[in-house]
Amino acid sequence: MGLSNLRPLLLLLAGAAFGSLITFGVLSQKPSVQANNSVSEVPPKTLKAPSPAKEESSDSNNTQALADNEESSDTEDPVNLPAQAQLQALQKQRVPIRPVPTPKMVLQANGLPVGVTPDAGVPNPEVYKRLPGLQPPLINRDGRDMGQEAIQMMESHREETPFPGGIPSASATPMPFPQSVEEANRQIQGNSSPSATP
Amino acid sequence: MKASGRITILAALAATCICGHVYAGAKAVIGGAFATPLLDAKTAVGKDGLLRLIFDYNPSTGGTTYAGSALWIIDPNGSVLAGGSPTIPASVGSFYFSTKGGKPIFPVERSNTAMYPQADGNTTVLFYFGLGANPLLGVKSFGVWTYNSSGSLIAAAAYGPFGNTRIFNLYFDDVTGKIVVKWAAGSGNSRTYAGWVLDEFGTIVTATSFFGPFGQTNRCGKFRVNASNQLIVPFSFPVGNLYTTNIWTFNSSGSAVINGQSYGPF
Numbered sequence: 001m002g003l004s005n006l007r008p009l010l011l012l013l014a015g016a017a018f019g020s021l022i023t024f025g026v027l028s029q030k031p032s033v034q035a036n037n038s039v040s041e042v043p044p045k046t047l048k049a050p051s052p053a054k055e056e057s058s059d060s061n062n063t064q065a066l067a068d069n070e071e072s073s074d075t076e077d078p079v080n081l082p083a084q085a086q087l088q089a090l091q092k093q094r095v096p097i098r099p100v101p102t103p104k105m106v107l108q109a110n111g112l113p114v115g116v117t118p119d120a121g122v123p124n125p126e127v128y129k130r131l132p133g134l135q136p137p138l139i140n141r142d143g144r145d146m147g148q149e150a151i152q153m154m155e156s157h158r159e160e161t162p163f164p165g166g167i168p169s170a171s172a173t174p175m176p177f178p179q180s181v182e183e184a185n186r187q188i189q190g191n192s193s194p195s196a197t198p
Numbered sequence: 199m200k201a202s203g204r205i206t207i208l209a210a211l212a213a214t215c216i217c218g219h220v221y222a223g224a225k226a227v228i229g230g231a232f233a234t235p236l237l238d239a240k241t242a243v244g245k246d247g248l249l250r251l252i253f254d255y256n257p258s259t260g261g262t263t264y265a266g267s268a269l270w271i272i273d274p275n276g277s278v279l280a281g282g283s284p285t286i287p288a289s290v291g292s293f294y295f296s297t298k299g300g301k302p303i304f305p306v307e308r309s310n311t312a313m314y315p316q317a318d319g320n321t322t323v324l325f326y327f328g329l330g331a332n333p334l335l336g337v338k339s340f341g342v343w344t345y346n347s348s349g350s351l352i353a354a355a356a357y358g359p360f361g362n363t364r365i366f367n368l369y370f371d372d373v374t375g376k377i378v379v380k381w382a383a384g385s386g387n388s389r390t391y392a393g394w395v396l397d398e399f400g401t402i403v404t405a406t407s408f409f410g411p412f413g414q415t416n417r418c419g420k421f422r423v424n425a426s427n428q429l430i431v432p433f434s435f436p437v438g439n440l441y442t443t444n445i446w447t448f449n450s451s452g453s454a455v456i457n458g459q460s461y462g463p464f
Contacts, residue, residue: 146354
């Protein structure tokens with residue numbers, strides 16, 4: 001085999017090495033820890049690089065105790081510089097990049113997806129008859145991808161409806177605290193709407 | 199020569215593509231200020247020893263760039279065992295909590311989510327809808343998603359909004375992983391309360407009717423739930439300079455008070 005036959009292979013290897021060098025250079029510029037961690041296949045494409053400087057400036061203006069509590073756990077805080085140094089040292093250790101596993105729907109022997117019990121989502125009639133109009137949750141019983149259904153459920157505009165079971169008058173005046181269980185239950189029943197009472 | 203140049207460029211592109219598949223704007227929500235799950239750190243270890251972590255994508259200091267969230271399940275060696283699918287949509291929203299002086303408390307946006315690792319390996323995520331300027335007030339709707347141990351979505355539910363009521367408190371019970379909802383109606387001394395308990399799939403297992411009003415808001419405390427789904431409601435009433443503590447325990451469906459105890463005044 002002549003040298004000319006190996007030329008394409010050598011060029012390929014040279015190109016790969018060149019690309020790796022470029023990538024290494026780009027990654028070493030990024031402050032994010034993620035560069036060395038597992039890479040998600042799912043994030044949206046619109047991700048924007050964080051602005052540590054901006055966060056630091058807002059942090060430094062923060063005077064409340066709550067802020068102190070939150071900021072002390074943030075790596076952007078200058079107080080955490082030793083921790084940041086440790087983090088950078090960790091970053092230098094080569095951790096292999098592993099992809100996040102794509103979920104696979106595994107079924108149990110009873111045909112239900114893992115994690116779903118036979119009684120999952122089965123409403124207790126005694127409870128739901130006091131909550132007219134409410135539907136039990138959507139349960140995945142066949143292993144389908146229910147992502148779209150769930151997202152639609154959350155994103156669809158929901159009109160305000162009366163509270164199931166009824167609420168007392170908004171102008172109700174404070175009453176003495178019941179002195180017995182019977183008195184408490186009488187008072188509670190009085191607050192239930194007739195439609196909700198079994 | 200043309201061909202070899204093309205091969206070199208293609209190889210370089212391939213290597214760059216493989217190694218450079220990195221996102222820069224997903225912030226792991228690891229800090230917390232309150233015990234309230236919404237505001238607390240969005241990390242938790244389940245009884246299976248696995249860490250659950252929620253990433254918020256593109257959180258900003260301005261509160262306008264949040265782009266959704268993702269759940270990861272990580273083993274003690276750091277391997278990502280599962281990523282939740284679907285990811286949590288940006289429509290869930292986020293908040294950027296300001297203080298009285300208009301200065302931010304949290305450095306970045308934070309998704310309106312909370313989570314709990316259930317004993318059976320599932321992970322339940324709570325969504326708080328309709329947060330205003332104050333994330334502790336004005337929530338009228340909420341959602342529940344449950345992922346199994348491999349990250350697949352297995353249950354979804356949404357509740358509200360209901361007229362003239364709002365969510366006074368919404369959280370996971372620390373011990374049971376059940377979801378407790380404290381509904382409030384009215385205001386001031388006329389405020390009344392009702393309680394719901396939801397299981398890990400979002401099914402309502404306990405619901406009380408509204409009770410009260412018994413005067414000031416702070417006289418009715420945080421609702422608790424036991425393993426039998428019984429809601430426990432504490433009250434505290436001033437008696438001169440002393441206080442009487444009253445504890446109600448509802449039956450497991452919430453239809454009636456089955457026990458009421460009074461202690462004090464102390």
